[in-house]
Amino acid sequence: MTTTALENLQFRLAARPVGMAKASDWQQVREAVRAIGEGEIVVKTLYLSLDPAMRGWMNEGKSYIRPVAIGEVMRAGGIGIVVASNSPRFAVGEHVSGILGVQQYWAGAADDKAAALLKVDAALAPLPTYLNVLGMPGLTGYFGLLEVGQPKAGETVVVSGAAGAVGMTVGQVAKQLGCRVVGIAGGQDKCDFVVRELGFDACIDYKGGAVKEGLKEHCPRGVDVYFDNVGGDILDAVLTRINLKARIVICGAISQYNNTAPVQGPANYLSLLVNRARMEGIVVFDYAPRYHLGVAAMGQWLKEGKMKSKVDIVQGIDNFPAALSMLFEGKNLGKLVLQVASA
Amino acid sequence: MTTTALENLQFRLAARPVGMAKASDWQQVREAVRAIGEGEIVVKTLYLSLDPAMRGWMNEGKSYIRPVAIGEVMRAGGIGIVVASNSPRFAVGEHVSGILGVQQYWAGAADDKAAALLKVDAALAPLPTYLNVLGMPGLTGYFGLLEVGQPKAGETVVVSGAAGAVGMTVGQVAKQLGCRVVGIAGGQDKCDFVVRELGFDACIDYKGGAVKEGLKEHCPRGVDVYFDNVGGDILDAVLTRINLKARIVICGAISQYNNTAPVQGPANYLSLLVNRARMEGIVVFDYAPRYHLGVAAMGQWLKEGKMKSKVDIVQGIDNFPAALSMLFEGKNLGKLVLQVASA
Structure with missing residues (x-):
């Protein structure tokens, strides 16, 4: 050739x-x-x-x-x-x-x-x-959730961009760990998808506007882990509902990427103080030596029908x-x- | 009586x-x-x-x-x-x-x-x-620095409100651990005090306005631990200078406490993502069972003249x-x- x-x-x-x-x-x-x-x-x-x-x-x-x-x-x-x-x-x-x-x-x-x-x-x-799920976004979700979010069975995990590549992985992995999983996504179609097809416990449509109310309703025991893909008002809303010792994984801020104005910082960040909580960034490249472990685990779940891509x-x-x-x-x-x- | x-x-x-x-x-x-x-x-x-x-x-x-x-x-x-x-x-x-x-x-x-x-x-x-130093502010600085900031010898520790009760403790404890210590304080008097009397390596007068430039000058190897007592613009300035895996201890936000407008969130928080860094709150009450250990350690340093109150x-x-x-x-x-x- x-x-x-x-x-x-x-x-x-x-x-x-x-x-x-x-x-x-x-x-x-x-x-x-x-x-x-x-x-x-x-x-x-x-x-x-x-x-x-x-x-x-x-x-x-x-x-x-x-x-x-x-x-x-x-x-x-x-x-x-x-x-x-x-x-x-x-x-x-x-x-x-x-x-x-x-x-x-x-x-x-x-x-x-x-x-x-x-x-x-x-x-x-x-x-x-x-x-x-078996690529960069999936591995971002997998390692970000496990290594930075450190969820325990029974805890409540919230993920924004829930119907996206990272979000769908985070939610499905958290379900495998025995967590309560609440998604945040834009539109009823996406919410229906993550609940009905991916098995999330609930999903809040941020386009409906009532994110705080949704968090109150669907996270009755507060939020232990928040995996943030969006930033902006949604990050601020979740900060008002976090539990003591909560972990917030900063993975992205899609709401801010096309800003021509300065990035909107989280005005409610002092909730980290009140709740002795943590906000930490994740970049998937740091986990390169262990990518194969994530692919193996999620490949198995996919094969067994416990996870969808x-x-x-x-x-x-x-x-x-x-x-x-x-x-x-x-x-x-x-x-x-x-x-x-x-x- | x-x-x-x-x-x-x-x-x-x-x-x-x-x-x-x-x-x-x-x-x-x-x-x-x-x-x-x-x-x-x-x-x-x-x-x-x-x-x-x-x-x-x-x-x-x-x-x-x-x-x-x-x-x-x-x-x-x-x-x-x-x-x-x-x-x-x-x-x-x-x-x-x-x-x-x-x-x-x-x-x-x-x-x-x-x-x-x-x-x-x-x-x-x-x-x-x-x-x-031997009371709540001192113990806040002591446990916040050691448990949340986790500084290692040779790292650069920056502390705002450096001449205040918490800040002076943080800086002096960090010096005991072998860190480079840079304070941020309001006014030349306070800066002179923490450098000359408390042994900080440098201090930036934020009233002089050039906090970013000061950080650049006095933290040539970046910032590994930032102990924040003030929030606002100073927190944002430090976020631009943090190192990979930096730890930011959120202890207070005195610049925001008397706000009638909403709290100013850190617009540069995505530096946490870029640097895989962490921002975490501290409340001293969580360490009550170990207060006596902090008092013993700092009491000894005071007695030996290694620390001042x-x-x-x-x-x-x-x-x-x-x-x-x-x-x-x-x-x-x-x-x-x-x-x-x-x-």
Whole structure:
């Protein structure tokens, strides 16, 4: 196979967005896939993961990972199939996960650090599952809940962004541990989904507005662990209902990522003092040496039907900008995945 | 001694303050000390502790301790001398610490839970020390730093309200542990005091305005532990300089206690995520079973001259409202104590 005959459509970052990303923040580039050298492979992108964290990567400034540079292919996790290989590590036809970027083909060294390519077993679970429960979001939820949240059986766990990739994992893992699980999500459809299909005990529709009242009703013994994906008013509402020694896992703040005004800090943070409670951040990369343990545990639960992986698939790399907007508009139900090719 | 012959001047809470407490929020009552029954004692107040937390006790609403009721004697910790006793627990002439309230005499059961009376040894340390380094503020600093902050030798510890009772303890204990200690205080006098007299490595005068620049200069290896007594802009500034796995101890927020607007939440709280850092509240009462360990450790350091207890004494119970205002205006240098009687 002559990989250089392949045309590669890429989405590159053209400008740093102000607020929500818009069409002019992207530059579409078509170029031939480059010839590969010794130790290199070409991966054809099948699925790309669309994650709230991507918005942060588009901003300048110090964070847990360097920003995407202007003119650089937008960073994105994905699943692909090896279509050319000069490396003994991966054979043509094998499936891999890694940071493939928003492009049709990834070419580089098989052991490239930034790409972090790993084989995935398409026979064990559908490929998009490796971007969801068995991927970065799932592992974020798994380790964030267990290591930072430290829930005990019988405790009440609240998770926002409950129908998203991280949230659905957190809630389902907490149920496996014997916790009472209350989700917070935008819209009745999402709430119905996490309660009926994923087995959450209750879910509060924040678009209904009455988050505090919902917490009062559905968390009669208060909140022991809050896994926060959204920040803003919802974080403040939960802070009013936490128990003594509660743990708040700060995983994200999707409500604040497109702000043009300063981030809204939690005005009720002194509830941490009153309740001797803790608020702590989590970044999944810290748990890389133990990813396989999370995949093994959740893979088993998936196989036994104790856990589900719901994905919402948008077709076509051309739709990348629109699909990314869907995420911030809360239009997806389940983990949002962009299908770039079918095989 | 007929205690009923004693006149007792009390400051009672007349109204819940809006913003800073004002004269009309207090009612001065003079009444005779009541006759005591079996198991009861009368304590003559010598010194009262003036603490930022008192402002919170004057507000309605759930907190770590019930609010002072309208018409009730204002809550305050103090040191007194037993002047009448029908209890084998305390003899006349013994010194005690406890929640005596803003009044000249306290009368009640020797084992009253709310008063929490304890003997203090006037021979070991001057009495006001038991309201400072060896009292509630000192123990708050000691246990908050050690148990929540968990500093290691060589780490950088920053403490705000550095010249106050809690702050001076935190900084001096951190120095004993081999940390680099940087204070934040209001005014050059306070900064000079903590550096020259207490041995802090540096101190940033927040009234000079350049807190971020000061942190950059004096914390070249970042901030590992931040002990926050003030909240507001200073908390936000420190959040921009924390290290990976930093610990922020939330002890108070004196900048916010007299707010009539909502509390200012920390807009930079997502630094907790980026740095996998932790923010946790501390209430000293949780450590009551181990108070004696803190007193023993710090008592020894005081004796050896490795630690100092600086108090700022205002004379006369009549000056209680003015002295309390001094605290919030930052006019005290050292732990603010009201001397009510001389023996």
